[in-house]
Amino acid sequence: MAVEETLVLVKPDGVTRSLTGEILRRIEAKGYSLVDIRMVRADRNLLAAHYAEHEGKPFYEPLVEFMMSGPVVAVRVAGDRVIEGFRSLAGTTDPTTAAPGTVRGDLGRDWGLAVQQNLVHGSDSPESAARELDLWFS
Numbered sequence: 801m802a803v804e805e806t807l808v809l810v811k812p813d814g815v816t817r818s819l820t821g822e823i824l825r826r827i828e829a830k831g832y833s834l835v836d837i838r839m840v841r842a843d844r845n846l847l848a849a850h851y852a853e854h855e856g857k858p859f860y861e862p863l864v865e866f867m868m869s870g871p872v873v874a875v876r877v878a879g880d881r882v883i884e885g886f887r888s889l890a891g892t893t894d895p896t897t898a899a900p901g902t903v904r905g906d907l908g909r910d911w912g913l914a915v916q917q918n919l920v921h922g923s924d925s926p927e928s929a930a931r932e933l934d935l936w937f938s
């Protein structure tokens with residue numbers, strides 16, 4: 801099994817709620833390695849590239865606005881099958897129904913807003929991981 805790398809983002813809701821440490825603790829406790837980390841004020845260009853697959857969807861503009869609303873912590877995380885493993889740690893997209901035990905299930909909820917504020921992003925494939933790590937760490 802080859803070691804993979806994935807891009808994890810602690811989204812502005814996670815940073816604002818001071819959950820960065822708790823989220824990183826869970827990643828490390830599972831045995832993954834933090835390889836690089838930076839705090840970023842993302843601009844529209846970066847987010848347009850990052851979320852290109854969602855352009856035109858109803859939640860796209862609120863999503864971009866949300867991601868520009870505060871700092872984001874970008875983390876390069878490494879480990880065997882870490883792409884799938886972090887998605888499992890994060891839980892499903894909707895925090896209201898994400899399984900307890902996951903980041904989104906334990907720490908997230910719905911806030912009645914136009915976009916799901918769900919604390920974290922994790923790359924969804926090796927291709928996405930390579931593309932996204934290049935965007936956030938170049």
Ligand code: RTP
Nearest residue numbers: 859863892893914915916917918920921922923
């Ligand atoms: P992510 O990309 O952030 O790891 O999350 P994901 O794969 O679980 O979700 P995805 O379908 O890629 O959607 C990207 C982000 O857009 C927001 N979203 N809001 N209906 C909604 O209000 C809605 N749908 C998606 C979420 O922040 C989601 O993580």
Ligand code: MG
Nearest residue numbers: 921922923924
């Ligand atoms: Mg996604």
